[in-house]
Amino acid sequence: xxxxxxxxxxxxxxxxxxxxxxxxxxxxxxxxxxxxxxxxxxxxxxxxxxxxxxxxxxxxxxxxxxxxxxxxxxxxxxxxxxxxxxxxxxxxxxxxxxxxxxxxxxxxxxxxxxxxxxxxxxxxxxxxxxxxxxxxxxxxxxxxxxxxxxxxxxxxxxxxxxxxxxxxxxxxxxxxxxxxxxxxxxxxxxxxxxxxxxxxxxxxxxxxxxxxxxxxxxxxxxxxxxxxxxxxxxxxxxxxxxxxxxxxxxxxxxxxxxxxxxxxxxxxxxxxxxxxxxxxxxxxxxxxxxxxxxxxxxxxxxxxxxxxxxxxxxxxxxxxxxxxxxxxxxxxxxxxxxxxxxxxxxxxxxxxxxxxxxxxxxxxxxxxxxxxxxxxxxxxxxxxxxxxxxxxxxxxxxxxxxxxxxxxxxxxxxxxxxxxxxxxxxxxxxxxxxxxxxxxxxxxxxxxxxxxxxxxxxxxxxxxxxxxxxxxxxxxxxxxxxxxxxxxxxxxxxxxxxxxxxxxxxxxxxxxxxxxxxxxxxxxxxxxxxxxxxxxxxxxxxxxxxxxxxxxxxxxxxxxxxxxxxxxxxxxxxxxxx
Numbered sequence: 001x002x003x004x005x006x007x008x009x010x011x012x013x014x015x016x017x018x019x020x021x022x023x024x025x026x027x028x029x030x031x032x033x034x035x036x037x038x039x040x041x042x043x044x045x046x047x048x049x050x051x052x053x054x055x056x057x058x059x060x061x062x063x064x065x066x067x068x069x070x071x072x073x074x075x076x077x078x079x080x081x082x083x084x085x086x087x088x089x090x091x092x093x094x095x096x097x098x099x100x101x102x103x104x105x106x107x108x109x110x111x112x113x114x115x116x117x118x119x120x121x122x123x124x125x126x127x128x129x130x131x132x133x134x135x136x137x138x139x140x141x142x143x144x145x146x147x148x149x150x151x152x153x154x155x156x157x158x159x160x161x162x163x164x165x166x167x168x169x170x171x172x173x174x175x176x177x178x179x180x181x182x183x184x185x186x187x188x189x190x191x192x193x194x195x196x197x198x199x200x201x202x203x204x205x206x207x208x209x210x211x212x213x214x215x216x217x218x219x220x221x222x223x224x225x226x227x228x229x230x231x232x233x234x235x236x237x238x239x240x241x242x243x244x245x246x247x248x249x250x251x252x253x254x255x256x257x258x259x260x261x262x263x264x265x266x267x268x269x270x271x272x273x274x275x276x277x278x279x280x281x282x283x284x285x286x287x288x289x290x291x292x293x294x295x296x297x298x299x300x301x302x303x304x305x306x307x308x309x310x311x312x313x314x315x316x317x318x319x320x321x322x323x324x325x326x327x328x329x330x331x332x333x334x335x336x337x338x339x340x341x342x343x344x345x346x347x348x349x350x351x352x353x354x355x356x357x358x359x360x361x362x363x364x365x366x367x368x369x370x371x372x373x374x375x376x377x378x379x380x381x382x383x384x385x386x387x388x389x390x391x392x393x394x395x396x397x398x399x400x401x402x403x404x405x406x407x408x409x410x411x412x413x414x415x416x417x418x419x420x421x422x423x424x425x426x427x428x429x430x431x432x433x434x435x436x437x438x439x440x441x442x443x444x445x446x447x448x449x450x451x452x453x454x455x456x457x458x459x460x461x462x463x464x465x466x467x468x469x470x471x472x473x474x475x476x477x478x479x480x481x482x483x484x485x486x487x488x489x490x491x492x493x494x495x496x497x498x499x500x501x502x503x504x505x506x507x508x509x510x511x512x513x514x515x516x517x518x519x520x521x522x523x524x525x526x527x528x529x530x531x532x533x534x535x536x537x538x539x540x541x542x543x544x545x546x547x548x549x550x551x552x553x554x555x556x557x558x559x560x561x562x563x564x565x566x567x568x569x570x571x572x573x574x575x576x577x578x
Contacts, residue, residue, distance in 0.1 A: 029146070042154065043211075107141055212364035226520050
């Protein structure tokens with residue numbers, strides 16, 4: 001541990017929500033309606049979330065020619081043996097009520113010609129049960145409706161540590177443009193999204209840096225199934241493109257588009273009975289195999305036969321046109337990219353972790369819904385259902401619990417350069433993996449980690465506020481000499497200093513999460529769901545179980561005992577400084 005930073009601001013709440021997407025905002029609204037004082041911390045702005053970019057829709061049981069049993073069956077089949085069927089059923093059953101609550105907030109979904117909600121079909125689904133908004137802008141409509149609820153959000157603020165005590169959560173230490181702060185609260189919900197920034201190419205926003213995984217581990221919680229990273233099979237390919245890439249929704253294939261290679265041959269013929277609408281792991285592997293066989297870096301999606309493509313898929317059309325591609329006349333070049341983490345912080349279907357007062361919902365959580373491979377459009381469903389339940393649970397279990405952050409020391413934070421993490425993970429822990437590559441990535445991370453020594457971290461943390469003051473003085477002097485106001489310049493400097501602290505934290509979270517993923521992927525010597533081992537190409541029934549990881553006494557990831565027990569936490573489970 002290191003000396004505490006100077007605290008520049010304080011707040012108190014009954015529930016702190018970390019993240020501003022569908023799960024976090026749903027939980028915050030639910031808790032607020034039950035009388036809790038809620039504060040949301042968001043690293044970015046109102047739309048800097050994975051929810052905003054979700055195209056396909058929400059998977060919810062249709063009123064005709066569908067059933068809960070059918071949706072459960074499709075989900076379990078996609079999950080390749082690792083779904084918790086009771087959790088699947090619980091979340092699927094909650095879907096219709098959750099969507100109704102969303103429409104009550106003002107969300108508007110697309111209608112069919114008969115005036116009923118329009119539904120489409122996506123990969124892995126046996127029927128048309130996906131509802132959508134704005135054609136291919138469902139996430140944006142969900143985000144808009146939830147943002148309109150007017151909940152209290154502190155934008156540009158990142159939680160750096162979840163502080164626990166004898167009775168569980170006590171609050172968080174955070175950083176914003178106002179410096180370091182502390183929020184005293186008996187309940188914290190992690191709704192931080194995914195880990196897409198582990199990879200050079202991703203559909204995730206820049207803030208998807210696995211923050212919640214790291215915060216949970218540092219607080220003493222466990223994670224599971226992180227080896228199962230879903231790669232969306234059809235992301236718009238552009239030569240040399242890096243970072244967040246536009247995805248081409250599975251709904252395009254649901255409407256009749258087909259995958260072909262550079263020679264015009266089907267990519268999925270003979271691979272799976274559902275062909276181009278097979279589960280995502282199947283399609284991603286088929287594309288990766290075809291690219292290796294032909295020595296290419298992409299395949300194509302032929303959507304030229306879809307009537308009124310621009311009206312049905314306006315977002316995708318805009319992305320294609322920006323890249324010089326007209327979907328009406330051109331084949332769309334596509335390739336797999338990191339899209340969704342199927343595992344995460346171990347929770348029940350109400351978002352509870354093993355740490356009293358610590359909840360998780362959305363992509364960051366492992367509820368048992370997704371198993372080894374997420375079924376398309378089950379993510380917004382899970383965020384709505386579990387987000388609401390987590391808000392209810394926090395109100396029932398933590399309201400009135402005394403909480404006060406007294407220990408403001410930080411762990412030392414080992415971190416590697418982000419470019420090194422992304423290159424290592426992209427090269428060796430992507431769609432197809434093997435033992436040698438996983439080992440090489442682990443060694444590269446170990447050698448690349450820059451340990452923040454106690455003295456260095458103390459200097460970084462305790463001097464931040466002094467730097468704010470010094471920068472203010474400098475700007476004031478310059479402004480006085482120039483006769484210009486200094487307020488905007490000061491705010492810019494404070495924001496830049498906060499951004500630097502957040503970047504350092506994100507790099508540490510990515511480094512830790514990469515280490516956990518590599519550990520789990522190396523231990524799983526089989527191919528299952530979205531985890532494919534070229535050196536172990538078949539599933540192994542003896543490994544048909546989730547593997548949990550926690551931090552050992554020295555702060556390094558270690559396998560946890562088999563099982564997903566949420567009742568065994570004690571304060572002694574918090575790892576020491578590494």
